[in-house]
Amino acid sequence: METYYSTKLDIIKKILARQVTSPVQWETTVNTLLTKGLKKSYELGPGTVIAGIVKRMNKSAVIENIGA
Numbered sequence: 001m002e003t004y005y006s007t008k009l010d011i012i013k014k015i016l017a018r019q020v021t022s023p024v025q026w027e028t029t030v031n032t033l034l035t036k037g038l039k040k041s042y043e044l045g046p047g048t049v050i051a052g053i054v055k056r057m058n059k060s061a062v063i064e065n066i067g068a
Helices: 002-021 026-035 049-057
Strands: 041-044 063-066
Touching: 026 049, 041 049, 049 063
Parallel strands: 041 063
Antiparallel strands: none
């Protein structure tokens, strides 16, 4: 039984390390949404960092900020 948990723990550690160090496809995803007709999106929380990044990607993007 101990070997089972040790093996599972090792697998979880490897998956977490890969998740933290692997690139994400955020820009590709946003570009896909924009090209498929996304008309408006929302940024939740304080600040407008995401809106700024999206605006640099597509100046006509409409993003509304909903502050916390």
